């Protein structure tokens with residue numbers, strides 16, 4: 001058993017010798033960014049691995065959200081979104097000068113509730129930005145029906161949903177755009193990184209212009225783009241990590257199974273149900289929800305007790321985005337409008353979940369919770 005703190009996650013790292021070999025090639029080529037060889041190779045490899053038609057790499061997972069809204073041509077209006085996410089989701093709406101409209105989530109999946117989406121639509125609504133929270137697929141069919149009925153764009157924040165599939169089809173093909181994060185804390189990482197998945201070569205082209213200042217060629221700028229390109233070093237790192245990601249996901253699945261078995265009968269601890277149907281999960285997070293009355297102590301008491309034992313879970317996603325000062329004056333941000341999300345945020349702890357946890361670590365975590 002290790003005395004080192006057990007962190008909520010640990011980055012998947014490529015083999016250092018293999019990385020050094022690729023670095024030597026990059027050094028030799030002196031081509032280190034701007035759609036270089038490894039950038040192109042990683043885009044192809046990811047499109048194939050993720051079973052998506054078109055993907056554009058980015059330097060993180062926030063700029064794809066900002067850029068997708070721009071690529072969708074949305075300049076004014078309201079975007080319906082979830083408050084139960086990482087703050088980058090809503091920030092991307094704000095950075096585009098659009099108004100976020102928060103609606104409540106489903107208590108079972110933690111994802112945006114389609115019925116609530118429909119009720120929040122006004123004549124200013126232009127788009128929906130759902131999140132596949134913890135990698136659990138949203139109700140993409142219901143969301144698309146609403147989007148079609150009201151002519152709305154759908155931009156999925158799929159930061160947690162790398163490799164998630166339903167009936168053999170990538171969840172990233174839902175909506176108009178899906179965005180990914182390849183941050184160090186994610187199932188698959190390029191240190192920092194991200195991507196947009198789209199449906200057409202034309203849209204990929206548009207996105208590729210926008211992530212390179214809007215340059216179409218040496219002398220033509222098609223729009224006010226930004227610089228959000230991934231460099232060659234991280235693309236090479238990403239290619240190597242792609243070879244290891246399946247094994248890492250399998251290890252995460254093992255951890256999830258152990259947690260499920262050990263915690264299923266603990267009074268006052270709720271876990272997400274395994275999704276019905278043929279879903280390939282990525283086990284990116286393992287949230288538990290604490291009912292103080294039944295468990296005996298509150299979420300925060302447990303959170304800090306675990307910390308004392310060197311177990312560093314995280315309260316993703318507390319506080320709710322809608323409760324941050326930046327957003328709290330928006331009418332839809334009132335907690336009375338978001339009772340389910342408020343409850344989830346106040347009761348959640350994400351347990352350590354990564355490929356390096358061994359059975360002793362898992363036992364230590366389970367003992368600390370069940371004792």
Ligand code: T4K
Pocket residue numbers: 007008009010011060061062063085086088089131157159160181182183184185192193194312314316
């Ligand atoms: N949309 C959604 C739904 C997201 O969840 C995120 C990001 C985004 C959009 C935006 O994507 P990016 O622009 O970030 O690509 C983390 C991540 O920084 C963030 O990427 C992630 N979501 C969010 C949920 O979590 P922190 O502040 O909790 O991370 P931090 O630094 O406290 O790390 C957590 C633990 O991970 C540490 O205790 C130890 C371990 N760790 C972390 C790093 C960075 C390592 O072992 N090595 C490392 O290098 O935000």
